[in-house]
Amino acid sequence: MDSRGSGLREIKKQMTRESIAEAAFKLVIDKGLDHVTIEEIAQEAFISPRTVSNYFSCKEEAVVAAGSHDWPTIIENFERRPADEDPLHALSEIFVDYANTQTRQQSRLRAQKLELTETYPSLRRFQIAEYDQFEDELRTVIAARTGTQVDTDMYPSLAAAAAVSVIKSATNVWVRSGADPEQLAALFAEAFAQLSAGLPSPTRRRPEHSPKPVTLAARSDAS
Amino acid sequence: MDSRGSGLREIKKQMTRESIAEAAFKLVIDKGLDHVTIEEIAQEAFISPRTVSNYFSCKEEAVVAAGSHDWPTIIENFERRPADEDPLHALSEIFVDYANTQTRQQSRLRAQKLELTETYPSLRRFQIAEYDQFEDELRTVIAARTGTQVDTDMYPSLAAAAAVSVIKSATNVWVRSGADPEQLAALFAEAFAQLSAGLPSPTRRRPEHSPKPVTLAARSDAS
DNA sequence: CGGCAATTTGCGCAACAGGCAAACTTCTGT
DNA sequence: ACAGAAGTTTGCCTGTTGCGCAAATTGCCG
Numbered sequence: 001m002d003s004r005g006s007g008l009r010e011i012k013k014q015m016t017r018e019s020i021a022e023a024a025f026k027l028v029i030d031k032g033l034d035h036v037t038i039e040e041i042a043q044e045a046f047i048s049p050r051t052v053s054n055y056f057s058c059k060e061e062a063v064v065a066a067g068s069h070d071w072p073t074i075i076e077n078f079e080r081r082p083a084d085e086d087p088l089h090a091l092s093e094i095f096v097d098y099a100n101t102q103t104r105q106q107s108r109l110r111a112q113k114l115e116l117t118e119t120y121p122s123l124r125r126f127q128i129a130e131y132d133q134f135e136d137e138l139r140t141v142i143a144a145r146t147g148t149q150v151d152t153d154m155y156p157s158l159a160a161a162a163a164v165s166v167i168k169s170a171t172n173v174w175v176r177s178g179a180d181p182e183q184l185a186a187l188f189a190e191a192f193a194q195l196s197a198g199l200p201s202p203t204r205r206r207p208e209h210s211p212k213p214v215t216l217a218a219r220s221d222a223s
Numbered sequence: 224m225d226s227r228g229s230g231l232r233e234i235k236k237q238m239t240r241e242s243i244a245e246a247a248f249k250l251v252i253d254k255g256l257d258h259v260t261i262e263e264i265a266q267e268a269f270i271s272p273r274t275v276s277n278y279f280s281c282k283e284e285a286v287v288a289a290g291s292h293d294w295p296t297i298i299e300n301f302e303r304r305p306a307d308e309d310p311l312h313a314l315s316e317i318f319v320d321y322a323n324t325q326t327r328q329q330s331r332l333r334a335q336k337l338e339l340t341e342t343y344p345s346l347r348r349f350q351i352a353e354y355d356q357f358e359d360e361l362r363t364v365i366a367a368r369t370g371t372q373v374d375t376d377m378y379p380s381l382a383a384a385a386a387v388s389v390i391k392s393a394t395n396v397w398v399r400s401g402a403d404p405e406q407l408a409a410l411f412a413e414a415f416a417q418l419s420a421g422l423p424s425p426t427r428r429r430p431e432h433s434p435k436p437v438t439l440a441a442r443s444d445a446s
Numbered sequence: 447c448g449g450c451a452a453t454t455t456g457c458g459c460a461a462c463a464g465g466c467a468a469a470c471t472t473c474t475g476t
Numbered sequence: 477a478c479a480g481a482a483g484t485t486t487g488c489c490t491g492t493t494g495c496g497c498a499a500a501t502t503g504c505c506g
Contacts, residue, residue: 009472009483016485037461048486053463057345086424121352122280128355129348146426151399154392154414155425161388162422169380176374191377198419199385201309202378203369232452232503239454260492271455276494 017055017065019045024059025066029112033059033120063116064126067109069167071134074098078141087142091163092192099185110171111179135164166191240278240288242268247282248289252335256282256343286339287349290332292390294357297321301364310365314386315415322408333394334402358387389414 023044027036038059042049056062074094081090117124143149143156150156170187177183194200246267250259259282265272279285297317304313340347366372366379373379393410400406417423 007473012472013484039461049462050464050486050488051484054485057463059462084426088422088424124355125348125352128351129344132347132351146424148425152396153425154396154410155417155422157392157395158388158414158417159422161392162385165381165384165388169377169384172380173375173377187377191381194378194381196421198421199311199378199382201311201369202371202376203307230504235503236453261494262492273455273457273495274453277454280494282493 016045016047016051020047020052020055021062021066024056024062025113028059028063028116033063033116033123060120060122060126064113064123064130067106067113068130069134070098071137074134075137075141078138079145083145087145087159088163088192088196091166092189095163095166095188095192096185099188102181102184104181107179107181107184111175114172114175131164131168135160138163162195166195239268239270239274243270243275243278244285244289247279247285248336251282251286251339256286256339256346283343283345283349286346287336287353290329290336291353292357293321294360297357298360298364301361302368306368310368310382311386311415311419314389315412318386318389318411318415319408322411325404325407327404330402330404330407334398337395337398354387354391358383361386385418389418 020041024036024041027040027044036059038052039049041059041062042052045052052062056065077094077097078087078090081094113127117127139150139156139160142159143153146155148155166188170184170191174180174184174187243264247259247264250263250267261275261282262272264282264285265275268275275285279288300317300320301310301313304317336350340350362373362379362383365382366376369378371378389411393407393414397403397407397410
């Protein structure tokens with residue numbers, strides 16, 4: 001009955017899943033996407049080819065599953081928040097906290113993955129799909145929490161999309177500017193700040209691009 | 224040299240492309256995604272199977288290519304705008320105009336397509352990818368126009384993502400509330416308004432769920 | 447008209463998705 | 477603790493697919 005069920009079985013499944021994903025990722029990094037077959041992945045993960053197909057619908061899905069963000073935890077943290085808090089405010093703090101718990105290991109992996117998704121359009125599709133699914137779950141909980149209807153009010157969709165776009169945008173800029181683990185949190189905060197200010201055009205905030213990369217050191221204070 | 228090349232050839236290519244997409248779409252509507260083969264699509268479009276593969280990497284891509292939004296025109300309209308205008312303000316007006324030019328035919332097609340993408344996850348991936356590509360182009364022009372760097376400033380990414388999320392959210396709500404061609408433009412405007420207000424939580428705008436759902440989604444006969 | 451470049455097509459092949467059923471592992475009730 | 481239920485892995489199989497290659501076809505331009 002319970003999908004979060006029965007100890008050992010679930011653990012093993014999770015382990016195989018990760019095992020396959022890591023094998024796929026490693027192989028694609030080494031040999032390039034189209035020189036990797038399902039059979040190789042299976043071999044690398046000590047498992048039969050047929051089982052790989054049981055877990056993922058294709059190589060691409062497996063590759064992208066490696067080193068993903070911990071979406072369930074983020075959702076849980078969100079639901080733990082006081083019910084009357086502004087959703088975007090809550091998410092801002094959650095993301096900042098999340099960024100601060102990321103290890104160097106994870107950062108490096110993330111950067112590698114971004115490189116892969118920029119090289120292979122087919123991988124990109126699956127990467128985007130992952131974000132999209134998270135956005136969907138987020139939309140649902142936001143709707144529940146604000147008492148709005150997903151079918152008739154755009155707010156849940158817009159808010160969820162905004163939050164996800166913060167992750168994407170901040171992560172991108174962060175990777176391109178050296179992927180310093182310290183700075184991701186600041187970028188999240190900055191992005192949410194821009195959002196709640198209504199995304200004013202920067203031509204009115206800053207005439208030219210600044211020599212120092214970004215205003216990262218600035219702690220976001222309430223405007 | 225010129226990608227917008229030499230008359231007849233380009234026209235024919237465009238026609239075959241559409242022809243394939245429409246064939247694929249029609250067949251999938253009729254028989255369901257996994258009972259349609261490339262060979263059937265080819266037959267329906269009066270060309271060889273091999274040629275289908277020349278245009279699309281798989282069925283899914285072909286299906287989704289049918290009845291897409293006219294992204295190039297939207298981009299062009301954006302570039303035609305006065306250079307110092309706030310990007311989101313410009314996009315708001317452009318989308319509203321765009322919505323007003325949509326025919327009933329197109330509306331119906333769009334609704335059907337949404338149904339398909341909700342039924343088949345594999346189609347959804349390609350649908351999302353299409354939006355994502357537009358977002359990418361939008362990001363580039365927004366960056367150019369505001370004099371920001373895509374690599375160091377999050378604004379172009381956030382603004383582009385916001386605009387695209389407006390299209391997605393508004394279209395969704397619009398389809399779910401009957402897909403009345405008159406109302407899409409209003410939804411666009413409303414969504415942009417929420418954005419530039421910083422996406423305030425509706426719990427502070429409206430204490431409880433209201434009898435009249437949303438100003439715009441409500442089927443008011445005051446047309 | 448004639449040669450050039452782009453496009454279509456047929457052929458072939460390795461790879462793949464996914465149904466099916468048998469072997470095997472974990473779980474549950476007693 | 478044990479037997480049967482429930483879930484997972486695996487091998488086998490078949491129709492489908494993606495794509496490289498080269499030949500035939502078609503539009504293009506002097």
